[in-house]
Structures are given as structure tokens and as C-alpha cells.
Amino acid sequence: MLKLKSALAVFFLLALTGCGTFFNQPYQQQRARVGEVSPVTEKLVNFPLPQEPVVAGVYNFKDQTGQYKSVENGSTFSTAISQGGTTMLIKALEDSKWFTLIERENLSNLLNERNIIRNTRAEYRKNQNPNEPNLPPLLYAGVLLEGGIISYDTNIITGGAGARYFGVGASTQYREDRISVYLRAVNTSNGKILKTVYISKTILSQAVSANLFKYVKFQRLLEAETGYTKNEPVQLALKEAIEKAVEALIIEGIKENLWLPRASEETTEKLIQDYENEKDEAESTQLYERFLTQRRGQNAITAAVGFSHMNGDLPDPQPELNAKIGFKRQLNPYLNLDFTFNKFNLENKYTFNEGFMSFDLNLNYNILPYDKLTPYLFAGIGTNASNYFDAIDPKIQGGIGLEYLLKDNIGIYAYGEHNLVFSDNIDGIEAGTIDDMFYRFGIGVNYYFSQPSTKFNERKELERLKKKELKALKKENRRKMQEQNRNSKINNSNN
Incomplete structure (x- = not known):
């Protein structure tokens, strides 16, 4: 009995390692909800406004990988990646407020509708109001945004761990996929490619399980199993990658003076510097999230x-x-x-x-x-x-x-x-x-004794000095406030 209690205790301890997901299992249907947002979405929404929005058109931002969803048995004609890349890109551009978007993906539908309007007016309103104005002209794009999803690599890294002792065991497995997108801005007046950005995003899948398989007594077998699997949605990963590409394109354009923000020089400089730091770190990070920089002093x-x-x-x-x-x-x-x-x-x-x-x-x-x-x-x-x-x-x-x-x-x-x-x-x-x-x-x-003279260490040192200066400034302000309060109390007592 003591062995059984010990085994059950170990089993439940292993089961509780994933309690966050385990205790939030979907037992009933869920109602429709507003779509999920990512940290990049919030960053785009809170982006500094432009001095003047850029009129932009997106014809097609499509899946260029041609991959189909893999299944264990048989074949499938379902694509591995969402085919709604154009819609996701338009939503990200709209969230940034840096672009005036015009319809180009289904331009034929728009032109057909305008023809219907013209024909209707000509047929039914010609005699009633001959001075009725014509339809306003369509906006034309100053910039075309092109590109697409150029890779979807599955199982770039897989692994796991497990252990079993006297019929009590637990295991975990993980798998990482990777999606990559390219986005470029094209000047419609001369066809010049203004900027191209490249963004990649990993997609994580995890599985955790715990099981118990033990003979309680003769011909009495106790068996129990629990676990869960989490798969990061490919659509959300693609959405975040596209949003990150829009953010990078905007900042790259600010650097090249292609467009300007409605913000102070200090705010603009900090925006660019933060992006440059992030870019330097990304360029020094290898495929499997190994950040390569000289770390050890001389x-x-x-x-x-x-x-x-x-x-x-x-x-x-x-x-x-x-x-x-x-x-x-x-x-x-x-x-x-x-x-x-x-x-x-x-x-x-x-x-x-x-x-x-x-x-x-x-x-x-x-x-x-x-x-x-x-x-x-x-x-x-x-x-x-x-x-x-x-x-x-x-x-x-x-x-x-x-x-x-x-x-x-x-x-x-x-x-x-x-x-x-x-x-x-x-x-x-x-x-x-x-x-x-x-x-x-x-x-x-x-x-x-010292740190290597790399840009990352220089940035850390600069941030440390800024924090030190800010701390000293707060301390000085607090001292001044205390002195002012003390003087006001003295004046009040004298009065």
C-alpha cells in the first residue's frame, strides 16, 4: 500500500507539471471572439504617426512555398500555410496607420462595380439630373508592396526527454518549424525597389505526458495516463511575421528618409536605435537561437x-x-x-x-x-x-x-x-x-576584469550609465522635494 501511495504521488506530481494547460481543457463549445493579437500588433498600433500616409497597393502576397500539409497516412491537398497572406498584410498596414490602402487584390470586382454604377446612372438618372457628377477617379498607388512567404521548414529541431521507474513515468517532446517572409516596397513611378526586409518566425509544438502502469496486487493492474499537446497555430506565426516585416519596412524607410514620422528627433533616433540593436542581435543569432558574440574578457x-x-x-x-x-x-x-x-x-x-x-x-x-x-x-x-x-x-x-x-x-x-x-x-x-x-x-x-569591446557590451554599458544617471536624478529630485516640504513647514510654523 505504501508503494502504491508513493507511485500515485509521483504520478500526480508529474501530471501537475503542465497544470496550466491541463486545468484549462476545452470541455464545451467556445463562442466567437476577436482575433488574437501579438506583441508586434500592439507595437504597430502604438507606432508614431507619419507626417503623411503613403498611398500603397497590395496585389498579391502569396504562399510561394507550394507545400501541402503533411499527414501520417495517405495524402492531402490542404496547404501547409494559410493562403490569406494578402489579407494579413493589409491588416498589418492598416494597424500601423502609415499607409493609405487601396484595393488591388480584387481590382476586377471593384472595376465591375464601378461600371454597374455608371450604367445605372446613365440608364435611370439621365433625364432626372443631367448635371449629376461623374464617379471620382480611383486613387493610384505611390508604392506597391510585394513579396510573399518564401519558406516553411518543418522539424528543424526535435527532441524530448523521459524517465520511467517501477511503472511510473513521464515524457516530453517538442518540435520546431520555421516560416520566412520577404516584403519589399516598389516605387510605382520608376519601378525602383526602395527597400526589402526579411523576417523569420519559429513555430513550436510541445507534448507532455505522464503515465502509471503498476500491479497493485495479484491480478490487479492499475493503469492511468494523462498529458497534453500544444501546437502553435501556423496562422498566428505567419501573422506575427508579416507584422514584423511591416514594422521593419517602416523603420528602414525612416532611416532612408523615404517617409518621416510625426515625432521629435529624440523619439525618432531612439526608434531607429532600438531597431538597429535588435537587428544586430538577430544577425548574430544562428538558426537554433545561439546568440554569437564575444562574451569573455581578455x-x-x-x-x-x-x-x-x-x-x-x-x-x-x-x-x-x-x-x-x-x-x-x-x-x-x-x-x-x-x-x-x-x-x-x-x-x-x-x-x-x-x-x-x-x-x-x-x-x-x-x-x-x-x-x-x-x-x-x-x-x-x-x-x-x-x-x-x-x-x-x-x-x-x-x-x-x-x-x-x-x-x-x-x-x-x-x-x-x-x-x-x-x-x-x-x-x-x-x-x-x-x-x-x-x-x-x-x-x-x-x-x-573587463568585457570585450563589442557593440553589445557598449550598448549594455550605455544603458547602465543611463540608469545610473536616472537614479541619481530621481534621488536629487526627491531631496529637493523633501527640502521644499521642510521649508514650507518652517514657513507655516513661523506664520
Whole structure:
């Protein structure tokens, strides 16, 4: 019974990991509602107004991928992407208030309707009001907006995790697709392409499940299962990508003075600068959301603690304390030189225990230097000495490590190191043909004195200084207000 209660507790704990979706399951029909908005929609709605809206026409913003929806069995003629790209684009342009939109997608319908109006007037109103004015002329576009959905890549990354123990298990799976759109503005007077922007958006699908399969007693089987699947709608992803393309096109046009906002220079400059920062970050981000920028400073101090383990001629080696401190210098993002001083003991049970120190010079190779988490390899030369310098022996060492940046200037790391000493007398016994060796393992901290001079770090520093100035200004204003209140109280008491 105790085992059953434990299994049920684990099962329900796993089930509650997705409680947000689990407890909001659709048990009844839902009424029609206003369509969902994205953060980009809100940004477009609150965009600075233009000095003068641009008359724009959209003939067709279509799916250029030609893909059909994939199914497990059989075939389907349903397209993988919504065919309403033109309508979505027109809605995004309308939300921005930067464009005066004219009907071009179904221009033939508009022209037919105008012909019907003319014919009706000519037929039935000719004698009643001969001075009735003609239909006003159609607006013509100063700018045509062209482009389309140019790619829809499925399963660009898939994965998951799961575990099962004594009939209790849980698993999660995910899949990521990707959609890309291009949008360009064309000058109708000369056909010149004014600007082209490119936007991509990932589409996430997730599945979480938990299950219980256990014999409660003889011939009594308890089985339970729960879970949920969430698929990001392709239509919403496409809508957000199109809205982002409209936002980018407007700001690119402001940069090139194609159109101007009805805002101050400071507001316009901040709008452009925020966009440039976002663009720089996007250009430095690879396909799988890996933001590639130089993160580690040129100089750092390093310290670590761990244990050492002897591999010599005596039996029963025991782990002993090891500590180190050192200095690291970056040669380039991939290579570092570090000089360390190590203090450690080596022990064999009941037979040998002695303190040592070593001075090591290593060349480190960072495998992923632009990531927060990077494995690294290192190798170098050093000297090994007993505590009283009775013996000093040269050695070589090499190993592997893993570093993670907690902050911009602080990294934690773990490492394992193999040391080969050119002496067979470290443990006091010379036996065999192989020199003595030992291993060191530990965890440590790297403190970087400075940050790399990249545009991202310069932007962070500028933002930090602005926050500092704003904080100081608020403090000064608060002090002035307190002083004014104090003076007013004194004046009131004197009166």
C-alpha cells in the first residue's frame, strides 16, 4: 500500500507539471471572439504617426512555398500555410496607420462595380439630373508592396526527454518549424525597389505526458495516463511575421528618409536605435537561437578547489584536497593562456601522504567561445615540487573542462586533469618502467576584469550609465522635494 501511495504521488506530481494547460481543457463549445493579437500588433498600433500616409497597393502576397500539409497516412491537398497572406498584410498596414490602402487584390470586382454604377446612372438618372457628377477617379498607388512567404521548414529541431521507474513515468517532446517572409516596397513611378526586409518566425509544438502502469496486487493492474499537446497555430506565426516585416519596412524607410514620422528627433533616433540593436542581435543569432558574440574578457583570475588522486607504485590511492589560484590571458576568442599555482596532497592508504605544489602553464582551447556554456581542452607544462622543495620535477598535463557564464564577468567551471611527472620517485618508491602520475578534479570560478569591446557590451554599458544617471536624478529630485516640504513647514510654523 505504501508503494502504491508513493507511485500515485509521483504520478500526480508529474501530471501537475503542465497544470496550466491541463486545468484549462476545452470541455464545451467556445463562442466567437476577436482575433488574437501579438506583441508586434500592439507595437504597430502604438507606432508614431507619419507626417503623411503613403498611398500603397497590395496585389498579391502569396504562399510561394507550394507545400501541402503533411499527414501520417495517405495524402492531402490542404496547404501547409494559410493562403490569406494578402489579407494579413493589409491588416498589418492598416494597424500601423502609415499607409493609405487601396484595393488591388480584387481590382476586377471593384472595376465591375464601378461600371454597374455608371450604367445605372446613365440608364435611370439621365433625364432626372443631367448635371449629376461623374464617379471620382480611383486613387493610384505611390508604392506597391510585394513579396510573399518564401519558406516553411518543418522539424528543424526535435527532441524530448523521459524517465520511467517501477511503472511510473513521464515524457516530453517538442518540435520546431520555421516560416520566412520577404516584403519589399516598389516605387510605382520608376519601378525602383526602395527597400526589402526579411523576417523569420519559429513555430513550436510541445507534448507532455505522464503515465502509471503498476500491479497493485495479484491480478490487479492499475493503469492511468494523462498529458497534453500544444501546437502553435501556423496562422498566428505567419501573422506575427508579416507584422514584423511591416514594422521593419517602416523603420528602414525612416532611416532612408523615404517617409518621416510625426515625432521629435529624440523619439525618432531612439526608434531607429532600438531597431538597429535588435537587428544586430538577430544577425548574430544562428538558426537554433545561439546568440554569437564575444562574451569573455581578455584578463581573468581563476580559483578552484577539488581533489587529487595518485597513480603511482603503491596500492590504495586516496582522494586528497587540491586547491589552485591563477591568472588567465586571452589570445583570441578560442585560445587562452593560464598560469596557475596548485597546492595539493597525494596519499596512498597507510603508506604515503605528502603535500605538494605545482606551477603550471596551460594553453586552453574553447570549443564554443561565443556561447555562455563552452567545453574546453587544455594542455601544458609545469613543475611539481614537494612542500619543502626537497624534489622538483618537470611534468606535462592535459585535461578537459566545462565553463558556464553566470554573469558577464563571472564564470563557473569544472575540470579534470591528468598530470604526468617525469619522475618515478613521487611516492618514494621507484618500481617499473612508467613514471608516476596523478589526477586532479575540481570546480572553480573565473572572474573577468573587463568585457570585450563589442557593440553589445557598449550598448549594455550605455544603458547602465543611463540608469545610473536616472537614479541619481530621481534621488536629487526627491531631496529637493523633501527640502521644499521642510521649508514650507518652517514657513507655516513661523506664520
